[in-house]
Every structure is written in C-alpha cells, then in structure tokens.
Amino acid sequence: MEILASSIVAGLLFGMVLALVALGLTIIFGVMDIINFAHGEFLMYGMYTALLASQVLGVDPLLTLPLAALVGFLLGIACYKGFITYILRGPMIAQLLGTFGLMLLLRNIALLVFGSEDRAVHHGVLVDKSFEMGMGIIVPATKLAAAGLSVVAFVAVWLLMNRTRMGKALTATALNPQGARYMGISTEKMNALAWGIGGASVTVAGALIVNFWPVNPYVGLLFTMIAFTIVALGGFGSVPGAFFAALVVGLITEIPGFWDFLTYTLELDWMYDVPMTSFKYMWIYVAYFIIMVVRPRGLFGWKH
Amino acid sequence: MSSGILAIEDLKVRYSGLPVLQGISLHVDAGETVCVLGANGAGKSTLLRAIMGAQPAFAGRVLFDGREIQKHSTADIVRLGIVYVPEEKMLFSPITVEENLLLGAYVMDEEAQIRANLAFVYRLFPRLEERRRQAASTLSGGEQQMVAIGRGLMSNPKILMLDEPSLGLAPVLVDEVLDTVRKLKAEGMTILLVEQNVREALDLADRGYILQTGRIVGEGTGPALMASDQVKSAFLGL
C-alpha cells in the first residue's frame, strides 16, 4: 500500500514539474504552428544555468531561478529572431528540419562549452532533505519544492496569458494571426514573445529539475519526448490541457512503482523477474504512440 | 493631386504575376461615406487589403493624411487610424463577445476611453451587451457581423473600411446593418464601404466608385451613378 501511495505522490509531483516543461512547447505551437525540437535543449541550458550560477556565485540553486528565466527568455528571442523567422518563409519541411538543426546546434555548443560528463547539484538548502507526508510516504525536499514552484510558475504564465493585454494579444494571434494584425497586433512581436515566454518557462523548469537530476548535454532529448507526449495528450496549443496531461505522464513515469505494488500484492513469481525499472521511460514513448494512433487531437482538442 | 484623408494613386496589385488591380485611383475626404461597387472578383477586397498592407502593392501609392503608407505593416496602419472590417469577419471564435470587442481596442492606451467605446458599441448593438459573455462562435451570422463592426469601432478609427457587411444576411438584417452604417455616418465617421447591394449603398453614400476587373470604370454621386450605364454593365456583366 505504501508503495502504491508513494508512486502516486511521486508521479503527481513530477507531473507538476513536467507541466512547466511542456508549457513553452504548447505556447509556441499554439501561436505559430511550429514544433520546436530544441525544446529539451532549452531545458538543458536552464539546468546548466542554475548549476553553474549557484557554484560561481556561491548561492543556493533556487536563488538562480530569475537568472534562468532571463537566460531562457533571451535564448528564446534570439533563436526566433536569428533563425526561426527565416525558416518560417520556407516550406513546412524546412521548419521541421530547422528546429531539428537548432537542437543539434544547441546541444553541440553545450558539449563544447560544458563537456560531456554528468554534473549534479551537491549543495543547497534542499539537497538530501526529505519530508514525511504521512502514510509512510517520504518525498525528497528538492522534488517537493520543484513541484510547488513549477505550479506557481505555470499559473503565473497562465495569468499573464489570460489577464494581461499582451497575453490576450498573444491568444488572438494564436487563434487568427491575420485577424489579430487587423487589430493592430504585430505577429512578429507576438511570435518573439511566444519564444521568450516558452524559453523562460522551460529553463526555469530545468533550473528546478537540476536539483535532483544530473545534467549533461544529452539530457534534452528525453524531456523533448516527454513534452511532446504531454502536448499531444493535452491537445497541441492547449495550456490547461498541458497541465492535466502532464499529471498523467508523471504517473506514467511511475509505472515501475505500480508494477512493484502489483508484484507484491499478487505474489506471482514471474512478475519479480521483469526488469521494469530498466525501461522506465519506454512507457512515455508507448503512450505517445498510442495517443497519436487513438486520439491525435489530444484530450482537449487543438488550441483551447 | 487629389486630396482627402485617404488617397490612392494608380495602385496596382498582382497575385503571382497576375494583375488584379490595374491602376486604381480614388480618395475619401474626412467625414465622407464613399462606396466601392463591383461584381464578384472585381478586386474590391484586394483593394482594401492593399490599403491595409495585407497585400503588397506592385505599384502606386496609398496616402493617409498625406503620408505614404503602402510600405507600412498592417499593425502600424491600424495604429494610424485605418480600421478594416473584413468580409470574412475574422472573429476570435472561441473567446467571448466582449473579449473580441476589447481586442479591437488593442492600440488604445486609455482605459477610460476603452470603456467609453465599449459603452458606445453596446448602445449601437444592444444585443451584443446581452451576449457579451457568450463565445463569438455561438452567435448568429448577423450578430457576428455586429461584433465585427463593433470591434472595428473600438479604436476610434479615423476611417472605417467595411467589406460587404451585409454579405450572407437575411434582407431584414441587411437593412439593419446598413442602418447602422447610416448612424455612424451621421456621427461624422469617415467610411469606405464595399457593397454589392447597389441601390442601398448608393442611397446612403455621398459618392461611389464602380470597380470592374481591377479598374475604376465610373465614379460620381449616388443618384448620378444610379442612372449611369456603368452600373448596369458592371452588375449585369455586359
């Protein structure tokens, strides 16, 4: 029973972080129908920003969040202005291959600058601490804080998009770019803004994740896949959809825990022999495949 | 040289090399209501899109308050005070009527002015106030046209360009929409109206132009145009 409860709690907490990971991908797709294959690389830069800034400045990694947001915002706008705006003029295939190229570029710059070895956060107020949540459920403090702060950041972006004039202009551009231009809304500015917000939210997620996940230049791909799965499940372009889909995907990452629970409950010998944890993330790819076949529009439909 | 708040000089537009507007010149003076009449495919919408910077001009000039704007972006042109209510309406369908209207005031800075404009639109179209919290997509065709026009009024335009506002409406609603245009005219609004309801449009406009396959083939006051051969030929396609 404890295994089951622990797995559910861990899955939901990780899901909250994943919601922030996927947010930028769904916003960028919603505004300009572009799939950003480099999304996970943005997250990787967020991880390095928090790790290195906390080491260099000698502060807790959590205090580097504003810096990570700034780095992501500027990186997003730089990628849009310096690159995406040119490939937009090309055919659809150029856009797909273009962000794929951006992924390789960002990854190789990281390899060059940071090297290929794993690095991890070893010091911080939250590191090696944990919370007892009752029912024998113990949660690492880093994961709990990451989940809480992710929800705060997610809600902040959601409010920005729904309550501010700028956010409403962004929504209008997502719904009908030509109609928005006739309202005096510059599509160029809104696209750049989407990349800025998308970049900032995913680097903040990276800066939270690095507290419990080692970083190397290859870490992005897994998170790109996770974000794709979430956005496909929640509906491309849907922000609320991304949140609920992320919780589902968070639970999917805990399938090995559920398997253990079943194994102990049913006490079937063969179940002990299945090395579930060694393909922990396979289930995300399986889920992605199933969604694309069964319900390509996602749970909440495309855009809203 | 022709004056007017809006002046178009020898404007040419091509779609992938194909000439669609073949040298259009027209002007609209402040406070005037001018209509552009023409059969399907004559190039009326193309003309308005070119004025908005949504379709590049191949040659010619568009002058607004004496300034050349044919190279400006659509967003900048809206900021200057030219507002276009497109034939396709282009409402933001999943969001509410009021949110649509407020987006029309995107270029406005003063909150008090925006509120006043919203009140003005609701007075003009009381039905929109009743439906302000409804998604725009759930409205009837006539109500959607009211949102489109109302949204265009939200930024205090110096000139309002309406592209076939009566398109696809039942006869009662056609009259209602054109009555609204008449009211706006009475308020002193400068209007460029594209219509296919020749009689009604000429009745309410100060002047009109006849557009036929990308050329102006006639212009004049309402009664003069009404009696002209061009109107008959342009609309009977002779």
Ligand SMILES: Nc1ncnc2c1ncn2[C@@H]1O[C@H](COP(=O)(O)OP(=O)(O)OP(=O)(O)O)[C@@H](O)[C@H]1O
């Ligand atoms: N995007 C486009 N690409 C190519 N040709 C176009 C495009 N838009 C319009 N055309 C062509 O240009 C011509 C003029 O079209 P336009 O829409 O301006 O006519 P219109 O007078 O507004 O007609 P309607 O009364 O049907 O609205 C038509 O022959 C049309 O087929």
Ligand SMILES: [Mg+2]
């Ligand atoms: Mg037209």
